[in-house]
Amino acid sequence: DAGITQSPRYKITETGRQVTLMCHQTWSHSYMFWYRQDLGHGLRLIYYSAAADITDKGEVPDGYVVSRSKTENFPLTLESATRSQTSVYFCASIDPIDTEAFFGQGTRLTVV
């Protein structure tokens, strides 16, 4: 199926564990993004990538690591999960010509 998919949809992990959230898009869009959504804060940009092997920090990058070895994949890793990272995480891609951003369904992460 064409689109952008995130996995898992739901995840519960313990404080201190490493966890990776996956994002895969089928359009070959060059730009991809990770946001977290928290009540009262809207969506805040964690990291983004302009192309394979090019990544940059967003507004709230601390505690997160990203990689982009292939255009279609953009995984987000929490190196040592903390309770403050309990959130809903959204991956998105943008076609720069069309300007529209397409979002995944989100991953609801709970850190206990």
Add this chain to the structure above:
Amino acid sequence: AQSVTQLGSHVSVSEGALVLLRCNYSSSVPPYLFWYVQYPNQGLQLLLKYTTGATLVKGINGFEAEFKKSETSFHLTKPSAHMSDAAEYFCAVRPGGATNKLIFGTGTLLAVQP
């Protein structure tokens, strides 16, 4: 720095009434502007966007927005609310220039009363 301000985290209207959701932005260069809608437990869906050209933009589900540069605003309106419009709405700005980042407001939760 670019930013987006949505006035009113919660808005409640009666079915059939006008919907007005406010959005103001700051950007040092002409921006692209967007409204997204999020239904419960779903991702974000594009309602409409302004890039260049006509400042009154029409989107899906009867929504429209007007870009007013002098007021740095991009308010979202719909003449008559439906129950199905109940959702959270996000205004976003893509600053001009080379960056493709989208900066979001904090969202407005729209409730529609019967």
